[in-house]
Amino acid sequence: MEASDIQTLLRFFKVMANESRLKVVGLLAQRECSVEELAALLNLKEPTISHHLAKFRELDLVQMQPKGNTHLYRLNMERLNELNKSVVVASPIALAEDVEPEAWETKVLKSYLENDRLTKIPASRKKRWIILKWLVKQFEPNVTYPEKAVNEIIQQAHPDSATLRRELVGYQMMRRENGIYWRLPESEWKPV
Amino acid sequence: MEASDIQTLLRFFKVMANESRLKVVGLLAQRECSVEELAALLNLKEPTISHHLAKFRELDLVQMQPKGNTHLYRLNMERLNELNKSVVVASPIALAEDVEPEAWETKVLKSYLENDRLTKIPASRKKRWIILKWLVKQFEPNVTYPEKAVNEIIQQAHPDSATLRRELVGYQMMRRENGIYWRLPESEWKPV
DNA sequence: CATCTACTTAGACGCATATCTATTTAATTG
DNA sequence: CAATTAAATAGATATGCGTCTAAGTAGATG
Numbered sequence: 001m002e003a004s005d006i007q008t009l010l011r012f013f014k015v016m017a018n019e020s021r022l023k024v025v026g027l028l029a030q031r032e033c034s035v036e037e038l039a040a041l042l043n044l045k046e047p048t049i050s051h052h053l054a055k056f057r058e059l060d061l062v063q064m065q066p067k068g069n070t071h072l073y074r075l076n077m078e079r080l081n082e083l084n085k086s087v088v089v090a091s092p093i094a095l096a097e098d099v100e101p102e103a104w105e106t107k108v109l110k111s112y113l114e115n116d117r118l119t120k121i122p123a124s125r126k127k128r129w130i131i132l133k134w135l136v137k138q139f140e141p142n143v144t145y146p147e148k149a150v151n152e153i154i155q156q157a158h159p160d161s162a163t164l165r166r167e168l169v170g171y172q173m174m175r176r177e178n179g180i181y182w183r184l185p186e187s188e189w190k191p192v
Numbered sequence: 193m194e195a196s197d198i199q200t201l202l203r204f205f206k207v208m209a210n211e212s213r214l215k216v217v218g219l220l221a222q223r224e225c226s227v228e229e230l231a232a233l234l235n236l237k238e239p240t241i242s243h244h245l246a247k248f249r250e251l252d253l254v255q256m257q258p259k260g261n262t263h264l265y266r267l268n269m270e271r272l273n274e275l276n277k278s279v280v281v282a283s284p285i286a287l288a289e290d291v292e293p294e295a296w297e298t299k300v301l302k303s304y305l306e307n308d309r310l311t312k313i314p315a316s317r318k319k320r321w322i323i324l325k326w327l328v329k330q331f332e333p334n335v336t337y338p339e340k341a342v343n344e345i346i347q348q349a350h351p352d353s354a355t356l357r358r359e360l361v362g363y364q365m366m367r368r369e370n371g372i373y374w375r376l377p378e379s380e381w382k383p384v
Numbered sequence: 385c386a387t388c389t390a391c392t393t394a395g396a397c398g399c400a401t402a403t404c405t406a407t408t409t410a411a412t413t414g
Numbered sequence: 415c416a417a418t419t420a421a422a423t424a425g426a427t428a429t430g431c432g433t434c435t436a437a438g439t440a441g442a443t444g
Contacts, residue, residue, distance in 0.1 A: 013209035023291055040296040048433055050392055069390045069441050087276050099215055103230040240403055242422055261411050261420045
Protein backbone atom coordinates (compact mmCIF):
# COMPACT_ATOMS: atom_id res chain seq x y z
CA MET A 1 0.00 0.00 0.00
CA GLU A 2 2.95 2.29 -0.71
CA ALA A 3 0.81 4.76 -2.59
CA SER A 4 -1.34 5.49 0.46
CA ASP A 5 0.87 7.05 3.09
CA ILE A 6 -0.64 9.46 5.54
CA GLN A 7 -0.14 12.46 3.28
CA THR A 8 -1.97 10.83 0.41
CA LEU A 9 -4.74 9.79 2.74
CA LEU A 10 -5.00 13.33 4.03
CA ARG A 11 -5.22 14.70 0.51
CA PHE A 12 -7.90 12.14 -0.28
CA PHE A 13 -10.03 13.33 2.62
CA LYS A 14 -9.49 16.95 1.71
CA VAL A 15 -10.59 16.26 -1.83
CA MET A 16 -13.75 14.48 -0.73
CA ALA A 17 -14.61 16.97 2.01
CA ASN A 18 -16.56 19.29 -0.23
CA GLU A 19 -20.20 19.12 -1.20
CA SER A 20 -19.72 20.06 -4.83
CA ARG A 21 -16.98 17.51 -5.31
CA LEU A 22 -19.03 14.80 -3.62
CA LYS A 23 -21.78 15.50 -6.11
CA VAL A 24 -19.32 15.32 -8.97
CA VAL A 25 -18.31 11.88 -7.76
CA GLY A 26 -21.95 10.89 -7.68
CA LEU A 27 -22.52 12.08 -11.22
CA LEU A 28 -19.34 10.60 -12.68
CA ALA A 29 -20.12 7.31 -10.99
CA GLN A 30 -23.14 7.05 -13.25
CA ARG A 31 -21.76 8.27 -16.59
CA GLU A 32 -18.95 10.29 -18.04
CA CYS A 33 -19.55 14.02 -18.31
CA SER A 34 -18.03 17.09 -19.88
CA VAL A 35 -16.99 20.09 -17.84
CA GLU A 36 -19.81 22.17 -19.27
CA GLU A 37 -22.33 19.50 -18.38
CA LEU A 38 -21.16 19.22 -14.78
CA ALA A 39 -21.26 22.98 -14.47
CA ALA A 40 -24.86 23.08 -15.64
CA LEU A 41 -25.92 20.20 -13.41
CA LEU A 42 -24.34 21.69 -10.29
CA ASN A 43 -25.17 25.31 -11.04
CA LEU A 44 -21.54 26.32 -11.02
CA LYS A 45 -19.29 28.03 -13.54
CA GLU A 46 -16.95 26.03 -15.74
CA PRO A 47 -13.75 27.31 -14.09
CA THR A 48 -15.03 26.12 -10.74
CA ILE A 49 -15.60 22.64 -12.12
CA SER A 50 -12.16 22.70 -13.72
CA HIS A 51 -10.71 23.57 -10.35
CA HIS A 52 -12.44 20.64 -8.68
CA LEU A 53 -11.51 18.22 -11.44
CA ALA A 54 -7.88 19.24 -11.08
CA LYS A 55 -7.96 18.06 -7.47
CA PHE A 56 -9.38 14.72 -8.53
CA ARG A 57 -6.73 14.44 -11.22
CA GLU A 58 -3.93 14.99 -8.70
CA LEU A 59 -5.02 11.84 -6.91
CA ASP A 60 -5.74 9.94 -10.11
CA LEU A 61 -9.39 9.72 -9.11
CA VAL A 62 -10.67 10.66 -12.56
CA GLN A 63 -9.60 9.95 -16.10
CA MET A 64 -9.99 12.44 -18.93
CA GLN A 65 -10.45 11.76 -22.62
CA PRO A 66 -10.51 14.64 -25.07
CA LYS A 67 -13.28 14.38 -27.64
CA GLY A 68 -12.95 17.19 -30.09
CA ASN A 69 -13.15 20.34 -28.12
CA THR A 70 -14.72 18.87 -25.03
CA HIS A 71 -13.03 16.90 -22.26
CA LEU A 72 -14.92 13.87 -21.09
CA TYR A 73 -14.25 12.90 -17.49
CA ARG A 74 -14.96 9.55 -15.92
CA LEU A 75 -14.50 8.24 -12.40
CA ASN A 76 -11.64 5.87 -11.56
CA MET A 77 -13.57 3.50 -9.34
CA GLU A 78 -10.64 1.21 -8.59
CA ARG A 79 -8.62 4.12 -7.31
CA LEU A 80 -11.54 5.27 -5.16
CA ASN A 81 -11.81 1.82 -3.62
CA GLU A 82 -8.08 1.61 -3.11
CA LEU A 83 -7.89 4.91 -1.25
CA ASN A 84 -10.97 4.04 0.71
CA LYS A 85 -9.54 0.76 1.92
CA SER A 86 -6.42 2.48 3.12
CA VAL A 87 -8.48 4.43 5.63
CA VAL A 88 -8.99 1.42 7.84
CA VAL A 89 -5.65 -0.15 7.09
CA ALA A 90 -3.59 2.95 7.65
CA SER A 91 -5.34 4.50 10.57
CA PRO A 92 -4.12 2.14 13.30
CA ILE A 93 -0.66 1.82 11.87
CA ALA A 94 0.89 4.60 9.93
CA LEU A 95 -1.08 7.61 11.00
CA ALA A 96 0.75 8.31 14.19
CA GLU A 97 4.17 7.38 12.97
CA ASP A 98 5.53 10.88 12.80
CA VAL A 99 4.33 11.56 16.33
CA GLU A 100 7.11 10.84 18.76
CA PRO A 101 5.43 8.71 21.41
CA GLU A 102 7.59 9.96 24.26
CA ALA A 103 6.47 13.55 23.99
CA TRP A 104 3.93 13.06 26.73
CA GLU A 105 6.32 11.51 29.25
CA THR A 106 8.99 14.02 28.41
CA LYS A 107 6.59 16.85 29.09
CA VAL A 108 5.49 15.41 32.43
CA LEU A 109 9.08 14.85 33.54
CA LYS A 110 10.06 18.34 32.52
CA SER A 111 7.19 19.85 34.46
CA TYR A 112 8.00 18.00 37.72
CA LEU A 113 11.78 17.91 37.64
CA GLU A 114 14.26 20.66 38.23
CA ASN A 115 17.95 19.79 38.32
CA ASP A 116 17.13 16.14 38.91
CA ARG A 117 15.00 17.04 41.92
CA LEU A 118 11.26 16.47 42.20
CA THR A 119 9.50 19.79 42.75
CA LYS A 120 6.44 17.92 44.03
CA ILE A 121 4.74 14.56 43.86
CA PRO A 122 2.06 14.41 41.13
CA ALA A 123 -1.44 13.81 42.38
CA SER A 124 -2.77 11.89 39.40
CA ARG A 125 -1.82 8.25 39.03
CA LYS A 126 -0.86 8.63 35.39
CA LYS A 127 1.76 11.22 36.17
CA ARG A 128 2.98 9.58 39.34
CA TRP A 129 3.59 6.48 37.28
CA ILE A 130 5.86 8.39 34.92
CA ILE A 131 7.76 10.02 37.76
CA LEU A 132 8.25 6.69 39.51
CA LYS A 133 9.57 5.14 36.32
CA TRP A 134 12.18 7.85 36.35
CA LEU A 135 12.88 7.47 40.05
CA VAL A 136 13.39 3.71 39.99
CA LYS A 137 16.18 4.17 37.46
CA GLN A 138 18.27 5.60 40.31
CA PHE A 139 18.60 2.05 41.60
CA GLU A 140 20.87 -0.50 39.97
CA PRO A 141 19.27 -3.77 38.88
CA ASN A 142 20.36 -6.90 40.74
CA VAL A 143 21.53 -4.94 43.75
CA THR A 144 20.01 -5.05 47.24
CA TYR A 145 19.64 -1.93 49.35
CA PRO A 146 18.92 -1.61 53.07
CA GLU A 147 16.05 0.79 53.83
CA LYS A 148 18.44 3.48 54.92
CA ALA A 149 20.19 3.45 51.52
CA VAL A 150 16.85 3.54 49.72
CA ASN A 151 15.81 6.61 51.66
CA GLU A 152 19.06 8.39 50.98
CA ILE A 153 18.82 7.81 47.25
CA ILE A 154 15.21 8.92 47.10
CA GLN A 155 15.94 11.99 49.19
CA GLN A 156 18.35 13.20 46.54
CA ALA A 157 15.18 13.73 44.48
CA HIS A 158 12.59 14.59 47.12
CA PRO A 159 12.46 14.83 50.94
CA ASP A 160 9.38 12.64 51.37
CA SER A 161 11.20 9.34 50.95
CA ALA A 162 8.63 7.40 52.97
CA THR A 163 5.77 8.12 50.56
CA LEU A 164 7.83 7.56 47.44
CA ARG A 165 9.34 4.33 48.81
CA ARG A 166 5.87 3.03 49.55
CA GLU A 167 4.73 3.94 46.03
CA LEU A 168 7.66 2.16 44.41
CA VAL A 169 6.70 -0.99 46.28
CA GLY A 170 3.00 -0.47 45.56
CA TYR A 171 3.54 -0.27 41.84
CA GLN A 172 5.82 -3.33 42.15
CA MET A 173 8.81 -1.50 40.83
CA MET A 174 10.75 -2.56 43.94
CA ARG A 175 10.27 -5.39 46.39
CA ARG A 176 10.95 -5.48 50.12
CA GLU A 177 11.85 -8.55 52.15
CA ASN A 178 13.29 -8.49 55.67
CA GLY A 179 14.07 -4.81 55.47
CA ILE A 180 16.05 -5.29 52.23
CA TYR A 181 14.93 -3.68 48.93
CA TRP A 182 15.73 -4.41 45.31
CA ARG A 183 14.56 -3.24 41.93
CA LEU A 184 12.24 -5.50 39.94
CA PRO A 185 12.40 -5.96 36.14
CA GLU A 186 10.08 -3.75 34.17
CA SER A 187 7.86 -6.70 33.24
CA GLU A 188 6.70 -6.91 36.88
CA TRP A 189 5.60 -3.28 37.22
CA LYS A 190 1.90 -2.70 37.67
CA PRO A 191 0.78 0.64 36.22
CA VAL A 192 -3.00 0.84 36.70
CA MET B 193 -27.52 2.44 5.98
CA GLU B 194 -29.96 5.15 7.03
CA ALA B 195 -27.40 6.87 9.21
CA SER B 196 -25.11 7.59 6.27
CA ASP B 197 -26.88 9.95 3.96
CA ILE B 198 -24.86 12.36 1.90
CA GLN B 199 -24.75 15.01 4.60
CA THR B 200 -23.35 12.59 7.15
CA LEU B 201 -20.83 11.38 4.63
CA LEU B 202 -19.81 14.94 3.93
CA ARG B 203 -19.35 15.66 7.62
CA PHE B 204 -17.30 12.49 7.93
CA PHE B 205 -14.91 13.64 5.23
CA LYS B 206 -14.70 17.12 6.72
CA VAL B 207 -13.82 15.66 10.09
CA MET B 208 -11.11 13.44 8.66
CA ALA B 209 -9.68 16.10 6.35
CA ASN B 210 -7.33 17.57 8.90
CA GLU B 211 -3.81 16.48 9.74
CA SER B 212 -4.14 16.87 13.50
CA ARG B 213 -7.37 14.92 13.59
CA LEU B 214 -5.92 12.16 11.44
CA LYS B 215 -3.13 11.82 13.96
CA VAL B 216 -5.62 11.71 16.80
CA VAL B 217 -7.34 8.81 15.05
CA GLY B 218 -3.97 7.10 14.73
CA LEU B 219 -3.24 7.53 18.42
CA LEU B 220 -6.67 6.55 19.66
CA ALA B 221 -6.59 3.49 17.43
CA GLN B 222 -3.74 2.21 19.56
CA ARG B 223 -4.88 3.13 23.09
CA GLU B 224 -7.23 5.44 24.91
CA CYS B 225 -5.84 8.85 25.78
CA SER B 226 -6.71 11.89 27.86
CA VAL B 227 -7.04 15.35 26.36
CA GLU B 228 -3.86 16.49 28.08
CA GLU B 229 -1.97 13.51 26.72
CA LEU B 230 -3.10 14.11 23.15
CA ALA B 231 -2.17 17.75 23.47
CA ALA B 232 1.34 16.85 24.57
CA LEU B 233 1.77 14.22 21.88
CA LEU B 234 0.64 16.51 19.08
CA ASN B 235 2.22 19.70 20.41
CA LEU B 236 -1.11 21.46 20.63
CA LYS B 237 -2.98 23.19 23.43
CA GLU B 238 -5.75 21.40 25.31
CA PRO B 239 -8.56 23.60 23.95
CA THR B 240 -7.50 22.76 20.43
CA ILE B 241 -7.72 19.05 21.19
CA SER B 242 -11.09 19.60 22.85
CA HIS B 243 -12.25 21.31 19.71
CA HIS B 244 -11.18 18.39 17.53
CA LEU B 245 -12.66 15.78 19.85
CA ALA B 246 -15.98 17.61 19.75
CA LYS B 247 -16.08 17.06 16.00
CA PHE B 248 -15.45 13.36 16.45
CA ARG B 249 -18.13 13.22 19.12
CA GLU B 250 -20.71 14.76 16.79
CA LEU B 251 -20.29 11.79 14.48
CA ASP B 252 -20.05 9.27 17.30
CA LEU B 253 -16.52 8.44 16.21
CA VAL B 254 -15.11 8.50 19.73
CA GLN B 255 -16.38 7.45 23.13
CA MET B 256 -15.51 9.28 26.33
CA GLN B 257 -15.26 7.90 29.81
CA PRO B 258 -14.63 10.25 32.73
CA LYS B 259 -12.01 8.98 35.15
CA GLY B 260 -11.77 11.37 38.04
CA ASN B 261 -10.85 14.67 36.63
CA THR B 262 -9.61 13.44 33.30
CA HIS B 263 -11.64 12.39 30.29
CA LEU B 264 -10.43 9.25 28.58
CA TYR B 265 -11.22 9.07 24.87
CA ARG B 266 -11.22 5.95 22.78
CA LEU B 267 -11.89 5.36 19.09
CA ASN B 268 -15.18 3.84 17.94
CA MET B 269 -13.77 1.49 15.33
CA GLU B 270 -17.11 0.04 14.27
CA ARG B 271 -18.44 3.50 13.53
CA LEU B 272 -15.30 4.31 11.54
CA ASN B 273 -15.75 1.19 9.45
CA GLU B 274 -19.44 1.86 8.98
CA LEU B 275 -18.87 5.38 7.70
CA ASN B 276 -16.02 4.22 5.56
CA LYS B 277 -18.09 1.55 3.87
CA SER B 278 -20.76 4.08 3.02
CA VAL B 279 -18.27 5.91 0.80
CA VAL B 280 -18.38 3.27 -1.87
CA VAL B 281 -21.99 2.34 -1.32
CA ALA B 282 -23.33 5.86 -1.34
CA SER B 283 -21.20 7.45 -4.01
CA PRO B 284 -22.81 5.88 -7.06
CA ILE B 285 -26.32 6.03 -5.69
CA ALA B 286 -27.31 8.71 -3.30
CA LEU B 287 -24.75 11.41 -3.89
CA ALA B 288 -26.35 12.96 -6.91
CA GLU B 289 -29.90 12.59 -5.81
CA ASP B 290 -30.46 16.23 -5.00
CA VAL B 291 -29.08 17.25 -8.39
CA GLU B 292 -31.89 17.58 -10.86
CA PRO B 293 -30.67 15.66 -13.89
CA GLU B 294 -32.44 17.85 -16.44
CA ALA B 295 -30.57 21.00 -15.53
CA TRP B 296 -28.16 20.45 -18.39
CA GLU B 297 -30.79 19.98 -21.08
CA THR B 298 -32.82 22.84 -19.73
CA LYS B 299 -29.84 25.10 -19.95
CA VAL B 300 -29.04 24.10 -23.50
CA LEU B 301 -32.64 24.61 -24.60
CA LYS B 302 -32.80 27.96 -22.94
CA SER B 303 -29.62 29.11 -24.64
CA TYR B 304 -30.77 28.15 -28.15
CA LEU B 305 -34.48 28.93 -27.99
CA GLU B 306 -36.23 32.25 -28.00
CA ASN B 307 -40.04 32.30 -28.14
CA ASP B 308 -40.05 28.72 -29.42
CA ARG B 309 -37.73 29.64 -32.27
CA LEU B 310 -34.21 28.29 -32.74
CA THR B 311 -31.73 31.17 -32.71
CA LYS B 312 -29.17 28.90 -34.42
CA ILE B 313 -28.28 25.26 -34.92
CA PRO B 314 -25.75 23.99 -32.33
CA ALA B 315 -22.48 22.84 -33.78
CA SER B 316 -21.69 20.14 -31.25
CA ARG B 317 -23.47 16.81 -31.54
CA LYS B 318 -24.37 16.72 -27.85
CA LYS B 319 -26.30 19.96 -28.06
CA ARG B 320 -27.80 19.28 -31.45
CA TRP B 321 -29.16 16.06 -29.99
CA ILE B 322 -30.96 17.97 -27.26
CA ILE B 323 -32.37 20.49 -29.69
CA LEU B 324 -33.59 17.78 -32.02
CA LYS B 325 -35.30 15.99 -29.13
CA TRP B 326 -37.21 19.20 -28.59
CA LEU B 327 -37.92 19.68 -32.30
CA VAL B 328 -39.28 16.22 -32.91
CA LYS B 329 -41.92 16.81 -30.26
CA GLN B 330 -43.57 19.21 -32.73
CA PHE B 331 -44.70 16.12 -34.66
CA GLU B 332 -47.52 13.91 -33.47
CA PRO B 333 -46.75 10.23 -33.03
CA ASN B 334 -48.50 7.81 -35.42
CA VAL B 335 -49.13 10.54 -37.97
CA THR B 336 -47.61 10.76 -41.46
CA TYR B 337 -46.50 14.04 -42.96
CA PRO B 338 -45.63 14.88 -46.57
CA GLU B 339 -42.29 16.64 -46.93
CA LYS B 340 -43.96 19.97 -47.45
CA ALA B 341 -45.74 19.72 -44.07
CA VAL B 342 -42.50 18.69 -42.37
CA ASN B 343 -40.73 21.73 -43.74
CA GLU B 344 -43.51 24.04 -42.65
CA ILE B 345 -43.47 22.74 -39.10
CA ILE B 346 -39.70 22.96 -38.86
CA GLN B 347 -39.66 26.44 -40.30
CA GLN B 348 -41.76 27.65 -37.42
CA ALA B 349 -38.62 27.02 -35.39
CA HIS B 350 -35.84 27.73 -37.88
CA PRO B 351 -35.58 28.65 -41.60
CA ASP B 352 -33.10 25.92 -42.51
CA SER B 353 -35.64 23.13 -42.62
CA ALA B 354 -33.55 21.06 -45.04
CA THR B 355 -30.66 20.63 -42.63
CA LEU B 356 -32.85 19.98 -39.64
CA ARG B 357 -35.04 17.52 -41.53
CA ARG B 358 -31.94 15.62 -42.61
CA GLU B 359 -30.69 15.56 -39.00
CA LEU B 360 -33.99 14.24 -37.68
CA VAL B 361 -33.76 11.36 -40.12
CA GLY B 362 -30.04 10.86 -39.44
CA TYR B 363 -30.60 10.47 -35.71
CA GLN B 364 -33.51 8.16 -36.53
CA MET B 365 -36.02 10.33 -34.81
CA MET B 366 -38.08 10.36 -38.01
CA ARG B 367 -38.24 7.99 -40.96
CA ARG B 368 -38.84 8.78 -44.63
CA GLU B 369 -40.40 6.46 -47.16
CA ASN B 370 -41.72 7.51 -50.58
CA GLY B 371 -41.63 11.17 -49.64
CA ILE B 372 -43.73 10.55 -46.52
CA TYR B 373 -42.33 11.18 -43.01
CA TRP B 374 -43.36 10.00 -39.56
CA ARG B 375 -42.00 10.20 -36.07
CA LEU B 376 -40.29 7.13 -34.61
CA PRO B 377 -40.61 6.01 -30.97
CA GLU B 378 -37.85 7.22 -28.66
CA SER B 379 -36.40 3.73 -28.36
CA GLU B 380 -35.25 3.95 -31.99
CA TRP B 381 -33.35 7.21 -31.70
CA LYS B 382 -29.60 6.98 -32.13
CA PRO B 383 -27.75 9.64 -30.12
CA VAL B 384 -24.06 8.84 -30.76
C1' DC C 385 -7.14 32.68 -41.83
C1' DA C 386 -10.74 34.37 -38.63
C1' DT C 387 -14.15 33.00 -35.54
C1' DC C 388 -16.23 30.24 -32.13
C1' DT C 389 -16.48 26.98 -28.48
C1' DA C 390 -14.86 24.29 -24.48
C1' DC C 391 -11.50 24.18 -21.29
C1' DT C 392 -7.81 25.82 -18.39
C1' DT C 393 -5.10 29.22 -15.81
C1' DA C 394 -4.52 33.43 -13.07
C1' DG C 395 -5.98 36.49 -9.72
C1' DA C 396 -9.41 38.43 -6.41
C1' DC C 397 -12.82 38.08 -2.73
C1' DG C 398 -15.15 36.28 1.16
C1' DC C 399 -16.40 32.61 4.19
C1' DA C 400 -15.00 28.57 6.96
C1' DT C 401 -12.07 26.85 10.35
C1' DA C 402 -7.61 25.59 13.06
C1' DT C 403 -5.31 27.45 16.59
C1' DC C 404 -4.47 30.37 20.41
C1' DT C 405 -5.48 33.00 25.05
C1' DA C 406 -8.65 33.84 28.66
C1' DT C 407 -12.48 32.34 31.26
C1' DT C 408 -15.66 29.01 33.25
C1' DT C 409 -17.01 24.49 35.02
C1' DA C 410 -16.30 20.15 37.43
C1' DA C 411 -13.82 16.98 40.09
C1' DT C 412 -9.97 16.11 43.56
C1' DT C 413 -6.97 17.16 47.37
C1' DG C 414 -5.61 19.07 51.69
C1' DC D 415 -14.13 25.20 52.33
C1' DA D 416 -9.97 26.75 49.65
C1' DA D 417 -6.82 25.46 46.26
C1' DT D 418 -5.50 22.70 42.41
C1' DT D 419 -6.05 20.24 38.21
C1' DA D 420 -8.33 18.81 33.74
C1' DA D 421 -11.77 19.94 30.33
C1' DA D 422 -14.81 22.66 28.06
C1' DT D 423 -16.42 27.07 26.23
C1' DA D 424 -15.98 31.79 24.35
C1' DG D 425 -13.85 34.94 21.57
C1' DA D 426 -9.96 36.60 18.53
C1' DT D 427 -6.82 35.96 14.72
C1' DA D 428 -4.96 34.17 10.67
C1' DT D 429 -4.69 30.93 7.15
C1' DG D 430 -6.98 27.98 3.67
C1' DC D 431 -10.01 27.30 0.13
C1' DG D 432 -14.42 27.59 -2.86
C1' DT D 433 -16.21 30.48 -6.07
C1' DC D 434 -16.20 34.06 -9.29
C1' DT D 435 -14.48 37.13 -13.37
C1' DA D 436 -11.09 37.88 -16.78
C1' DA D 437 -7.63 36.30 -19.74
C1' DG D 438 -5.20 32.66 -22.30
C1' DT D 439 -5.11 28.21 -25.16
C1' DA D 440 -6.40 24.64 -28.38
C1' DG D 441 -9.53 22.27 -31.40
C1' DA D 442 -13.36 22.85 -34.78
C1' DT D 443 -15.94 25.43 -38.23
C1' DG D 444 -16.70 28.22 -42.20
